[in-house]
Amino acid sequence: MADIMSKPARPSGALTGRHVLYILFGFFGIIFAANAALVYWAESTFSGLEVESSYKAGQEFPEQMAEAQEQAARQWTVNAHPALAANGDLTVTASFTGPDGKPIYGLDVNVTLEHPADRRRDVVLDLATAGGGQYAASAEGVPPGLRDLVLVAGSNGKRVYLSRSQIFLKAGE
Numbered sequence: 001m002a003d004i005m006s007k008p009a010r011p012s013g014a015l016t017g018r019h020v021l022y023i024l025f026g027f028f029g030i031i032f033a034a035n036a037a038l039v040y041w042a043e044s045t046f047s048g049l050e051v052e053s054s055y056k057a058g059q060e061f062p063e064q065m066a067e068a069q070e071q072a073a074r075q076w077t078v079n080a081h082p083a084l085a086a087n088g089d090l091t092v093t094a095s096f097t098g099p100d101g102k103p104i105y106g107l108d109v110n111v112t113l114e115h116p117a118d119r120r121r122d123v124v125l126d127l128a129t130a131g132g133g134q135y136a137a138s139a140e141g142v143p144p145g146l147r148d149l150v151l152v153a154g155s156n157g158k159r160v161y162l163s164r165s166q167i168f169l170k171a172g173e
Contacts, residue, residue, distance in 0.1 A: 045118075071161055075099035078161065080111065080151050084169045090142040092125055094135045094151060096161070103133020107153040107160070111137065113169075114148040123147075144169045 010016075080094040092111050096104040108126075115121035123142055127135035146168050153161035 080149060082169060084142060084144060084171050086171045088141045091138045094127055096133050105133060107155055109135040110152045112150040114150060116146055144171045
């Protein structure tokens with residue numbers, strides 16, 4: 001009778017229910033840890049939204065179109081030149097001339113070199129008058145790479161010129 005009640009001997013290394021439970025916990029634990037790490041890295045490296053309010057941006061669109069038409073009617077010639085030295089020193093110059101070829105004076109000029117993926121790495125410069133319709137500014141420690149050059153000029157507190165162009169900064173140019 002003792003032989004009927006006894007459990008059969010298990011071979012060593014046999015897969016038991018407890019082993020399967022540990023394997024499942026380990027598998028899902030690794031998946032959870034990987035997901036948590038990826039979420040952390042995604043949240044800590046993303047600098048924010050491109051536009052804070054899409055609704056507000058849509059409401060401002062007609063005004064922006066009118067400003068663009070006014071800018072085109074001025075027929076200004078504007079040249080902006082960023083130069084990056086090998087040590088990371090950046091110099092930005094901009095010149096403004098009217099349709100008659102004469103320099104335009106008295107502007108408040110601002111240049112932003114926007115990083116395409118991280119707004120925290122943008123470089124903002126206020127250009128000072130350098131004479132003859134020229135404006136210039138410099139910055140230190142700017143890494144080379146792809147940027148959006150946003151040039152804004154204002155007069156009497158009103159924006160009168162805006163341009164956006166994509167450039168690639170190379171050291172030594």
